[in-house]
Amino acid sequence: MKITYYWLKDFVEIKISPRQLADKLTMAGIEVKGLEEKDGDFVLDIETTSNRPDLLSVYGIAREVAVITGKSFKEPKPPKIATAQNKTDFDIKINSPKDCPLYTAKIIRGVKIGPSPGWLKKRLELVGCRSINNVVDITNYILFTYGEPLHAFDFDRISSEGIFVRRARRGERLMTIDAGECLLDEDMLVIADNNRILALAGIIGGKESEVSGDTKNILLEAAIFAPVLIRRARQKLGIETNSSYRFERGIDSETVQKASACACALILELASGKMTLKKETGLLKTRPRSILTEVASAEKILGSHILPKETIKILNRLGLKTKRASKKMLRLTIPPYRNDLFTQIDIVEELARIHGYDAIPNTLPKITPQPPSLQKRDLVSLTKQTLVALGLNEVITYSLISRSLWGMFSEGQDVSVIEVENPLSSEQEILRPSLIPSLVKCVAHNYNQRQQYVYLFEIAHVFSQKEGNLREELQLAIALSGSRAIFLEDMVVKDTAGLLHLKGIIETLCARLGVERYEFVNRNHNQIIDICISGEGAGSLYQIPRRILNYFDIKNRQVIVAQLSLDRLFAGAVLTKQFFALPKFPAITRDISFILKEEIPVQELLAALKEQGGSLLAAVTITDYYRGKQIPAGYRGITVSCVYRAGERTLREEEVNPIDATLRALLEKRFQAKMR
Amino acid sequence: MDIYSIRTQIELEVNQLNSREALEAFRNKYLARKGIISQLTGSIPSLAVEERAAFGKEVNLLKSQILAIIAEKEKTLAAEKPSTPAPGGGIDIGMPGIAQEIGRLHPITQTIDEITSIFVQMGFSVVEGPEIETEYNNFTGLNIPLDHPSRDAFDTFYIKSPAKNRLLLRSHTSPVQIRVMKSRRPPLAIIVPGRVYRPDAVDASHLFMFHQIEGFMVDEGIRFSDLKGVLEVFAKAVFGKEIKMRFRPHFFPFTEPSAEVDISCIICQGRQLSDVLTSQGKRCSVCGGKGWLEILGSGMIHPNVFKHVGYDPTKYTGFAFGMGIERIAMLKYGISDIRLFFENDLRFLRQF
C-alpha cells in the first residue's frame, strides 16, 4: 500500500525526515518497503500485516505515527452537510444482517461530472491510482484516506423503488466495470434492484450503473460486508480490488459514517449538487471490549523490564484506556479500531513493539541436553557421506512430477500414485512414487551441458497409496551413466558405467552401514536385479530401457539406476563394532585359473566352492577375469583365490592339497570349467 | 679389431655423448675391466714380438685420448641442467595425479548441516516430520484460521485422498511443532529441517518446493530475550561476527510477539544507507539499497498453540523461528537464481 508523507501530515505533525519516519515505522512493525521522492512529495510503500486492517489508510497510519513519534493526532472535524428537502423515497432491504451489518446510502442530485482538480489527481497518481472523474476520484481518495471503500452508482440507472443487499442466485451474471462478466452463485453477496444486479458487494461495481460523463444524480454507498463472504467471492472470481482487500480484513464501523460524510462534502464541493437523502440500514451494537492484564506480564514474556508508568503511557498513547483493577492487574478498554487486541499476549506485543524490540536484551536460555541417540537422520548422513566418497554427486529434485513423466517409467509397476488437487502446472500433478524419473531427467540435463559421465544420487521421500492408505517413505536412488577416464601409472583407461559399478557402490554402502545379510537376485533375465536385505526385497538395479533414453535424447549411452528403500536398508544396519583377534597363524593361498562358459553364473560357483571347501577354506574371491585373445569365444577366463586357514595352528600343505584337488574336480565336473 | 676402425667408431660416438648415462656407457664400453682397451691390451701377447711395442704405444695413446674425451664431456655436461629422468626411472610430477574423484553433497544439504550443527551445539535435537500433513497440523493447530486473510501467506497444495480429513503438502515445517508437543512434554529444544511446498509461480526467487529449518524451545521461563540471544549466536556463526542484527515486529498467527529478523547486508554492509532509499540510482542489488537482509521469522509461541497441544500456557512459554534454506544459501554463496539448486548441473554442484 502506498501513502505519501504530506498526506500523512494532514493528520499528524511530523518533525522527522521521510527517511527517519520510514525507519521508525519499520521498527514498529509497519514495514516500509520503499521510499521515493516524487512530485515534491515522498511516497512510502508500506506492507501491513493481516492482523492490522486499521492500518490500511492514511488516517490509520497517521494514528500510528502519532503513537510512535509521541505527537498528537489531528482528528478532523466531521463536515456538516445540509440535507435538501427529502423528496426521495428509497428503500434499502438487507436480506441478512450477518452478510451486511451496515449499509448507508446518500443520494446526491445535480452533480456535474468532470475532471478532478490538480491536487486530487496528484495524490491519487502518487499512490498509483488512475484519475477517472471527480466523483469516482473522490470515492477512491476517501478509500485511501480512511480505509473505507465507497461506491458511487448512477442513480438514474437504478430502479427508484430501492435496492436489495442479497445473495446472488446461481447462474446470475454481472457485467463489471473493468473485470468482464462474472457468473455468480449463492455464496456471493450483491447489490441489486428489482430488475438487475448492480454490483458485486464490496468487490466491484456493475458497468450499467457506473458513473459516467452523463451522470446527473448519484447514490453513494458506504457499508460493511461480511469478510468471509468477500473473501470467498474474491477467491472464486479471482477479482481482487482495493475494496475487497479492505472488506476482507474488516472495516472499523466508526469510519463508515465519517468516510461517507467526508466524501459527500467533497462531492458537493468539487462536483456541486445537493444531498437529497441520507439513509442507514442496520445498526451496529458496539460495546467497547475490555481486557484484564497483569502489569508484569511483559517482563515475563520479554525478559526486559518496562516500568508500570511507562506501560500505562504506551497503552494510553495506543488509545487504550487503563484502570487499575488490583495491585497487579490492569483493566484495559480497547478502542473500536483495534480489532486485533483480545488477550493479554496481544497487549504484551503492543508494549514490546512500541517500547522497542531493540530495548530487549539478548540472553541465552538454559537448555537441558537430551541424551544423544542414533537417529535415522544419522544413518542418512552416513549413507550420503559414503556415496560422496565413492564419487557420486548429491542432487535434489522436485517431489512433484508430471503424470506423463511417471507414465514412461511405470510400465509393469503396480503402484497407485497420489495426485495433487490444485497443481499450478502439469509439472506438479503427482507426488512421485520413485526418484528414478527425476534422476534420469538430471542425467539428460547434464548430457545437454556436455558432461561425459554423470554419477548422481538423491535421498528423498517417495509417495504412493494402497487401498486408501497413503505411504511416504525414504528412498535412495542412484543413476550412473557415461564413461570416465581412469588414470593408471602407465596409461589411461576408459571406464564405462555398468551394473557392476552400481553393485560395487551398494556393497560398499552395505559394508559401511554394517548390513551383512543382503544379496543380489536376478529377476527373470530381464535385466532387473533385485536387492534383498534380510531376505526381503529392498530395491532393484536395472538399465533404463532404450525407448526412455530416446525420449530424453540420450544417445549411445546407457543409464544404470538403483532404487533402495532406506527403511529396509537401515533395518539391517549394525553400527556397533566388535573386534575379532587378528589371525596368529599364516594362511595358505591357492589360486585356481580356469575358463568358464559365459552362461554359467559365478554366484552359484562361488557358493559351491565355499560349501565344498569346508571349514579350512576361509575365503574364496575372484581375483582375475579376462575375455579376449587367449580365451575361446563364449568363454571367460577366471582366477579364484582360495585362502585356507586353521584357527589355532599352522596349516600344512598336505592338508590343503586334497581340498584344492576336490575344488578343481568340482569346477570341472559341475561347472564344466577347463583348467588353464 | 684394428685401432683405426675403433678410432672411426669413437669419432661417431663422441657426438652422441649428450647425457651422463651415455657418457657412462661410453666409459664402460672402452675402459671397463672387460672393455675394449683392456681387450686390446690383452691381445698384446698374441702379437709378433716386433709389433708389440708399437701396438702398445698406439693403445696407450688411444686410452689417453678416450680419457680426454670423457674429461671434456664431463665438463660440458656439468655445465648443463640435469636432464629429465628416463621414462620409468623417475616421476614426472606434471602428469595427472591418480585418485578416486569424490562427489559433493548438494549445497542445500551442506547449508542444512551447517545450520543444524550450530543449534545442536547449543543443545537442540533434530526431529523430522512427514511431508504429507493434516490441515489441522499445518493450520488449525498453529492458530491459523481456515477462512482468513492470514492464511493467504500459506497457499497450499492439497492432495486428492478419500480420507475424511483433508490432507496437504506441508507449506512450512511448523506442523512438526504440533507433532512434537503432542507427543512430548517440556523442556523441548528442537530443530526441524525439511522440504516444504507452496503453489508459487516459478521465478528467480520463488519455487513450488523449497527447504526450511524450524526451531523451537519450550520450558518454564523462556523469554523473548532468549530468542534474541539464540538467534544472534546462529546468525553470527553463519554470516560472521561483524554482522549487525535487528528484530522487527511482524505478525505470524502462531507466535506473539512476532519478529522478522534482518542482518546487515553482507554485500554493502548498509554503507550507502543514508541516501539510497530516495535515489533510484546505484542501489545495492542484494538488499535493494535498504542495507538489511531479512533472514527469518520468529516469535514467542502463541498461547493458543499451547492450548491446542494441551500445554498450560500460564506455566510454559517458548519461542519458535523458521527460515528458508535456499535464501540463506543464496546469500551465503552469492547465488542469484533459486532454480539453480534444482537443475543439478554438475558444473554447479561441483562448486560446493
Ligand SMILES: [Zn+2]
Ligand atoms: Zn546491500
